[in-house]
Amino acid sequence: MSSGKNVFIIGPGFIGWCVLDLLVSEGYSVSGLVRRKEHADGIQQSGATAVMGSLDDKSLITEHTAKNDITIHTATADHLPSVEAVLEGVRQRVRNGRNAIFIHTSGTSILDDGANGEYKGDRIYYDNKPEEIDALDDNAPHRQVDLAIVRSRKELGSQAKMVIMTPPEIYGWNPKHRRLTIQFPVLSRFAIKHGYAGHVGKGLSVESQIHVLDLARAYIVLLHWLEKTAPEEVQKNPYFFCENGKEFSWREGAEELGKALFEAGKIDSPEPRTIPEDLYKDLFGDFTSAVIGLNSRSRAVRLREMGWEPREKGIWESFRQDELPAILAEDHSNFSGYKGTVAS
Structure with a gap:
């Protein structure tokens, strides 16, 4: 069980709602940013608190990030303003002497080699080799957002634990x-x-490839690792892939x-x-x-x-x-x- 920590999920949809269920089952206090009342009703039935708003509500996202121990972004991997709002909330927590955990969701389109379906690529990327991921083109899909997080990790150092979950093709059904x-x-x-x-x-x-329920469990495993691991160890590598072999x-x-x-x-x-x-x-x-x-x-x-x-x-x-x-x-x-x- 958790120690009563608060989690703010941005975009608790296909991925994030599955993560939300697992967090609630472990005793975390969870809130989720949603746009529609129907969705708000759904996550409230799952045991979470709905925060009505959109990815463009930067001040709202910053406010709730600053109030929560943990923030997990599972909406689109390409919305830089919402991630910048999270990073500002993390800075506010650090300035106030509070710990912060941030898990962002990217995607393995960052590995796109421009094949256009014409060939099977030989290159395989491993998440225990961060230097290979750092060497990707800055203009690769999702990379602009990922790099904003990487820069903030360097800025804040060990004062915040921030990582990037990077799933491949996600399939499945809850x-x-x-x-x-x-x-x-x-x-x-x-x-x-x-x-x-x-x-x-x-x-x-x-x-x-990865099934969405396997992916959801991976977020929980990653979160538990972040909670118990020294900031200096977390700081060594921000990247986590998630695939089924x-x-x-x-x-x-x-x-x-x-x-x-x-x-x-x-x-x-x-x-x-x-x-x-x-x-x-x-x-x-x-x-x-x-x-x-x-x-x-x-x-x-x-x-x-x-x-x-x-x-x-x-x-x-x-x-x-x-x-x-x-x-x-x-x-x-x-x-x-x-x-x-x-x-x-």
Whole structure:
């Protein structure tokens, strides 16, 4: 059980709500920043306190960060103002002589090699080698936000414990929340609209993967490590990957989606096809290649050293049993691509 510590979660949605449940079960006092009353009602039923606001409410985020022992950001990995607001709240805590823990959620799109689906990359990144991650291009996806945290770590030194969780492709289903991930549901909606399952380029690029419930448990393992570990040790390396030891190619993904949707009577053939660039608007727009055409191969060495292990079902079993029924129940008549940002 916890020692009565307070946690502020920014964006308790697909990832963060699962983390919230685990924190509440361990006795933490949890509040979550949400935009909609329906969502506020949901997290309150889970035992948390709702804070109504948006990622652009910088003063509100700073205020609640400063009031809480722990802040966890699980909203978009690309919203710099909200992260800057957290960092200001952390500074306020430090100035007042109080400890602070901040876990930010990035994504392994930082590893994007520009493959556009044309080849399987050889490069694998390990989170116990921070120098390799530090060497990534400053303009890589999510990197602007990550670097703001890295700079603040240097500024505050051992006075604050701040780390970056960097998951790959996240899949899975929490039946209590009934929320979907992003990439494969979007590809499924695209397939239903256009009549085929598709991939970027040749679909040869590969990515690591993690079930959302395994990821949620990883946040708790990481938090417990931060709580008991000396600041000087935390300061050595800000990066944590989280993957289940398996990878998939995006063509493999299109093949699995094609078979499942064909069997469901939603498309006429299970054979995957290359998606023409003029239809990227029905996927992730200009970011399509960076979202579903990248090589992104990561290894979670550090979490495994802490005793964390993945234990949930595999990605395709999960898709067929859990995500696909929810996707098929949707109204797809107005689908025109995903308009938000994608963490991995």
